[in-house]
Amino acid sequence: MTAAPAGQPFRQVALIGVGLIGSSMALAMRRFGLAERVVGCARSAETRAKALELGLCDEMFEDPAAAVSECDLVVLATPVGAYAAVAEAMQRSLAAGAIVTDVGSVKQAAIRDVGPFVPEGVHFVPGHPIAGTEQSGPEAGFAELFEQRYCLLTPPPGTDAEAVERVAWLWRSMGSTVDVLEPGHHDQVLAITSHLPHLIAYTIVHTAMGLEESTKQEAIKYSAGGFRDFTRIAASDPVMWRDVFLNNRESVLEMLQRFSEDLTALQRAIRWGEGEVLEDLFSRTREARRGVIEQHQAGSFDPREPKT
Amino acid sequence: MTAAPAGQPFRQVALIGVGLIGSSMALAMRRFGLAERVVGCARSAETRAKALELGLCDEMFEDPAAAVSECDLVVLATPVGAYAAVAEAMQRSLAAGAIVTDVGSVKQAAIRDVGPFVPEGVHFVPGHPIAGTEQSGPEAGFAELFEQRYCLLTPPPGTDAEAVERVAWLWRSMGSTVDVLEPGHHDQVLAITSHLPHLIAYTIVHTAMGLEESTKQEAIKYSAGGFRDFTRIAASDPVMWRDVFLNNRESVLEMLQRFSEDLTALQRAIRWGEGEVLEDLFSRTREARRGVIEQHQAGSFDPREPKT
Ligand SMILES: NC(=O)c1ccc[n+]([C@@H]2O[C@H](COP(=O)([O-])OP(=O)(O)OC[C@H]3O[C@@H](n4cnc5c(N)ncnc54)[C@H](OP(=O)(O)O)[C@@H]3O)[C@@H](O)[C@H]2O)c1
Ligand SMILES: NC(=O)c1ccc[n+]([C@@H]2O[C@H](COP(=O)([O-])OP(=O)(O)OC[C@H]3O[C@@H](n4cnc5c(N)ncnc54)[C@H](OP(=O)(O)O)[C@@H]3O)[C@@H](O)[C@H]2O)c1
Numbered sequence: 001m002t003a004a005p006a007g008q009p010f011r012q013v014a015l016i017g018v019g020l021i022g023s024s025m026a027l028a029m030r031r032f033g034l035a036e037r038v039v040g041c042a043r044s045a046e047t048r049a050k051a052l053e054l055g056l057c058d059e060m061f062e063d064p065a066a067a068v069s070e071c072d073l074v075v076l077a078t079p080v081g082a083y084a085a086v087a088e089a090m091q092r093s094l095a096a097g098a099i100v101t102d103v104g105s106v107k108q109a110a111i112r113d114v115g116p117f118v119p120e121g122v123h124f125v126p127g128h129p130i131a132g133t134e135q136s137g138p139e140a141g142f143a144e145l146f147e148q149r150y151c152l153l154t155p156p157p158g159t160d161a162e163a164v165e166r167v168a169w170l171w172r173s174m175g176s177t178v179d180v181l182e183p184g185h186h187d188q189v190l191a192i193t194s195h196l197p198h199l200i201a202y203t204i205v206h207t208a209m210g211l212e213e214s215t216k217q218e219a220i221k222y223s224a225g226g227f228r229d230f231t232r233i234a235a236s237d238p239v240m241w242r243d244v245f246l247n248n249r250e251s252v253l254e255m256l257q258r259f260s261e262d263l264t265a266l267q268r269a270i271r272w273g274e275g276e277v278l279e280d281l282f283s284r285t286r287e288a289r290r291g292v293i294e295q296h297q298a299g300s301f302d303p304r305e306p307k308t
Numbered sequence: 309m310t311a312a313p314a315g316q317p318f319r320q321v322a323l324i325g326v327g328l329i330g331s332s333m334a335l336a337m338r339r340f341g342l343a344e345r346v347v348g349c350a351r352s353a354e355t356r357a358k359a360l361e362l363g364l365c366d367e368m369f370e371d372p373a374a375a376v377s378e379c380d381l382v383v384l385a386t387p388v389g390a391y392a393a394v395a396e397a398m399q400r401s402l403a404a405g406a407i408v409t410d411v412g413s414v415k416q417a418a419i420r421d422v423g424p425f426v427p428e429g430v431h432f433v434p435g436h437p438i439a440g441t442e443q444s445g446p447e448a449g450f451a452e453l454f455e456q457r458y459c460l461l462t463p464p465p466g467t468d469a470e471a472v473e474r475v476a477w478l479w480r481s482m483g484s485t486v487d488v489l490e491p492g493h494h495d496q497v498l499a500i501t502s503h504l505p506h507l508i509a510y511t512i513v514h515t516a517m518g519l520e521e522s523t524k525q526e527a528i529k530y531s532a533g534g535f536r537d538f539t540r541i542a543a544s545d546p547v548m549w550r551d552v553f554l555n556n557r558e559s560v561l562e563m564l565q566r567f568s569e570d571l572t573a574l575q576r577a578i579r580w581g582e583g584e585v586l587e588d589l590f591s592r593t594r595e596a597r598r599g600v601i602e603q604h605q606a607g608s609f610d611p612r613e614p615k616t
Pocket of ligand 2: 330350441
């Protein structure tokens with residue numbers, strides 16, 4: 001099988017994993033006519049049934065090898081810890097000329113785990129859409145998830161340029177801006193912008209949940225003062241995040257070290273009542289928010305409850 | 309002057325400070341007919357002009373003493389660090405029978421700083437609406453800010469019960485649920501639900517802004533993976549937050565200590581690749597989110613950009 005030509009829809013796409021990201025891709029690919037056929041693969045019968053019921057996929061498979069055999073594009077959209085097993089399972093079924101890509105939140109580990117199983121004549125283009133929510137599963141997806149968001153591609157040296165361009169075209173067609181990054185650099189940047197924020201949010205919610213029962217209940221009742229935002233982030237999928245931390249250990253530990261040093265400095269300023277140090281630091285962080293808003297990456301938070 | 313009877317609008321309310329909270333109260337009091345007249349006090353001519361232009365207040369004063377003299381309710385809505393000076397300034401002008409309340413984020417310090425200046429026959433009812441945004445200034449307010457939110461009152465022993473009930477009535481009339489807490493307990497609960505989250509958000513944004521220039525720019529571009537939520541929280545008013553940390557030092561340092569211990573444990577689990585420890589902890593924090601949603605304190609976050 002040869003891939004469909006540039007700018008043409010893929011003939012058949014396999015989504016390995018149909019959770020938040022996989023289902024959002026299915027919806028966006030259908031909306032924008034980017035694939036003639038979309039098939040999927042999930043472990044559980046429940047997810048497979050749901051994906052069919054929601055019209056996300058034309059056909060669902062339990063076995064990755066069966067899912068990919070007729071496809072010109074395969075998208076790995078499982079937690080990163082499942083990559084090696086999935087890649088090994090589908091290895092012999094991949095069609096010549098097919099492109100394999102992924103959406104995993106860490107990229108060096110993706111290359112390490114998938115690379116060895118990619119046969120000659122198949123192209124692996126690692127990718128990561130910087131878009132998400134705290135929801136997971138096939139019902140969580142929506143077609144606009146990738147609009148106005150960045151998608152990072154991290155092809156190792158020597159990756160087929162045409163394959164990279166095909167994957168870039170897919171993401172652009174779903175509304176994203178595509179940037180190419182070196183995999184190690186990706187993992188470092190994401191350690192500070194995504195992995196550490198999640199780690200911290202999980203920790204602070206954990207700390208609150210460790211307080212005595214009555215205080216813990218009050219923490220939830222009176223959460224509108226800031227805590228609620230952390231509970232949202234800390235409601236993200238436990239397996240996905242376990243795999244992120246296990247697979248981006250070095251960068252996460254490095255950023256955590258810097259963070260801890262900065263926190264210690266602030267702690268000292270509080271202990272010694274150094275008002276100017278606090279005010280000065282709190283003033284400088286506003287710049288970052290202006291940047292996020294200017295870059296249209298802020299999303300929209302409404303402090304009011306959703307109207308029911 | 310005697311206060312208006314229970315369930316009746318206040319005759320004249322003075323808002324000392326017309327920022328996010330003061331302006332939201334002005335709008336809510338007007339919408340629900342809770343005050344016959346609202347006057348305000350702010351340091352800057354700019355804020356005073358703005359408050360009149362927006363119709364928040366009927367009259368604006370520079371001098372707190374002038375603002376409060378005809379009022380049956382005075383609301384302190386400046387940063388907590390200004391309380392002692394403001395309370396001293398208005399001390400001699402307070403009308404007999406008037407109620408003084410406040411909205412400050414720390415309550416033991418509010419009682420310490422305001423209490424000594426409250427004359428015989430005037431009632432001080434410390435309060436704190438658990439509602440806010442990262443915005444500040446007179447233009448940031450909106451009448452619905454307090455709807456479906458808690459307002460905590462922390463009257464010291466011996467506070468006039470009728471005065472407490474009048475203030476509770478005001479908050480209920482603006483849409484809040486009123487709970488009464490012991491001031492020290494308030495400061496502890498808020499240390500974990502609001503003060504520590506803000507401190508952590510400021511720190512992580514600060515850490516990212518300390519990275520080399522190109523990485524820093526990427527952190528902003530690729531902020532949709534979690535960082536953007538922290539930039540929002542870290543865009544809060546620097547003076548307000550300086551005053552919170554200077555005035556709730558002990559509780560904040562205690563919660564920070566617990567948080568640091570929990571973070572160290574997670575750091576160790578990452579370093580040693582203890583997947584079950586991570587997954588288990590990440591699973592248990594979801595319970596908190598369910599609680600926040602069930603209690604209708606979640607607000608609404610839409611990952612998409614606001615439509616322009
Ligand atoms: N969530 C985000 O915000 C976000 C953002 C960017 C990138 N990512 C990355 O996207 C990937 C998917 O995340 P998600 O949020 O979409 O996850 P999700 O909603 O939890 O869905 C995961 C999917 O993968 C399947 N799966 C899990 N383990 C598997 C295995 N061992 N073999 C085969 N299939 C397996 C699941 O099937 P069952 O339902 O049958 O178990 C499910 O369909 C992850 O690598 C994550 O790092 C996530
Ligand atoms: N923001 C929140 O989310 C939130 C939530 C709950 C409680 N609170 C508490 O509410 C209070 C006000 O917060 P905010 O967010 O409304 O603040 P803000 O928007 O920054 O407004 C502060 C107001 O106080 C005035 N002010 C400042 N220093 C003063 C001084 N020394 N003397 C007289 N007036 C002074 C300011 O006048 P100028 O404009 O003229 O300087 C301004 O009108 C704080 O105690 C805070 O802890 C805040």
